[in-house]
Amino acid sequence: MRSIPLHFRGEISVKIAVLQRKDVREKVFGAHHLALLREWGEVALNEGSANPTEEEARSLIAGADVAITSWGCGPLTERVLDAAPNLKLVLHAAGTVKPIVTDAMWSRGVRVSNATEALGKGVAETALGFTIVSLKDMWRLSRDTREGGWDPGPRVREVYGLTIGVVGAGRAGSHYIKLMRNFDVRIVLYDPFVSPERARDMGAEKVELETLLRESDVVSIHLPSLPETHHMFDAARLATMKDDCVLINTARGSVIDEDALVAELSKGRLYACLDVTEPEPPAEDHPFRRLPNVTLTPHIAGAVNNGMGRIAQAVVDDLKAYTEGRPLSGEVRAEQMHLLA
Incomplete structure (x- = not known):
């Protein structure tokens, strides 16, 4: 699949839709992470305080080339994907992708990556x-x-x-x-x-x-x-x-x-x-x-507080890898879904 160029320099405008609600985004992404994302193009943020509904996800993802999801995001259904016909990549800033992946994503050739390594x-x-x-x-x-x-x-x-x-x-x-x-x-x-x-x-x-x-x-x-x-x-x-x-x-x-x-x-x-x-x-x-x-202990393994930054960096790193045509560290394929948590 053709990659997005790493630096656009005004030649191509790429839209990155960040779907997770505001408080989740702020726990995961620091200002410097968002600044790195903006190097690739326009970044549309969800400023809502509740998990996005299907209709809200459609509005946020409209026209996007890349979507970033996380905890609280629902499935990217056929209807949601119809709003983003050029969507190429979904970066899940969390662990298991099961809450957001649908068959429609695979049939459209959308690639999916998560932050399980982080x-x-x-x-x-x-x-x-x-x-x-x-x-x-x-x-x-x-x-x-x-x-x-x-x-x-x-x-x-x-x-x-x-x-x-x-x-x-x-x-x-x-x-x-x-x-x-x-x-x-x-x-x-x-x-x-x-x-x-x-x-x-x-x-x-x-x-x-x-x-x-x-x-x-x-x-x-x-x-x-x-x-x-x-x-x-x-x-x-x-x-x-x-x-x-x-x-x-x-x-x-x-x-x-x-x-x-x-x-x-x-x-x-x-x-x-x-x-x-x-x-x-x-x-x-x-x-x-x-x-x-x-x-x-109350489920503290993994990312808690400052450790959330690892997740954001994993998203940034996989976006960069995609733009450069390199393998994605967290890529998930359709045939792996039955083995995931």
């Missing part, structure tokens, strides 16, 4: 933080020292000589592997879509899920929410995990059978760091809120 870095960094702090047993030690204690106890461990299990090698999982390669640990990976050779190139050893659960000191989950992954971590699999294993979930709450996890955690032999639950938030009286071997 989000994945934040998720991986959060998982790394959980890994270090949990192995050091800092959660318990912080509580105990506030109550007058000063004994580290036997559960403090270094990130050394251990086996780190990674379940899923998408954007977040692969970056977590990259981060863990800075430590003297064995990294094992379960991902049916990754070959042993590819796993080796990443710095991991491909194994079956049961082997990973049986041998790992830390298990970090990086899976999409799909029918195939629903409650993948069930009672039988949780029971195979090593004593004192740290289970980290920064992916989707649906991949864990939470009743089974509560039963296993109640035995006191595992530790769980849960950034996601099913549903969110969990009920006020949910055992996750009171079990001493659970760290529960």
Whole structure:
């Protein structure tokens, strides 16, 4: 597909429609990001305080060559696309594109890109933080020292000589592997879509899920929410995990059978760091809120506050790549949709 020239210098006027509501845009895009977008042409902003309706999306996208979507944007239906017959590219300033993609986009040859790589870095960094702090047993030690204690106890461990299990090698999982390669640990990976050779190139050893659960000191989950992954971590699999294993979930709450996890955690032999639950938030009286071997955070993995700038930069970078005829870092193709979260 022919790309848009990188610099127009008055020769071509390209319209970029930013569809997300104003508060979402301002959380993601700084003034410098918008200035970069304006180097490519006219930028039309949604100044509304509510998510755009189909009619509002039609008005915003009218005549656009490029559209930028994000959280709160609805599907780009045939009717919406009719208002932008020259639309070539949709840049989704968020993770999954499922809320905005329609068959009409594929049939019209509109290319789609998202910011999962940018989000994945934040998720991986959060998982790394959980890994270090949990192995050091800092959660318990912080509580105990506030109550007058000063004994580290036997559960403090270094990130050394251990086996780190990674379940899923998408954007977040692969970056977590990259981060863990800075430590003297064995990294094992379960991902049916990754070959042993590819796993080796990443710095991991491909194994079956049961082997990973049986041998790992830390298990970090990086899976999409799909029918195939629903409650993948069930009672039988949780029971195979090593004593004192740290289970980290920064992916989707649906991949864990939470009743089974509560039963296993109640035995006191595992530790769980849960950034996601099913549903969110969990009920006020949910055992996750009171079990001493659970760290529960309110879905902070990924982009939060200043980390949102990563998303905006990913959008700018993919727009530049498109104009230069280079591959898009976050491109999503129609045949990949069934595998996305």
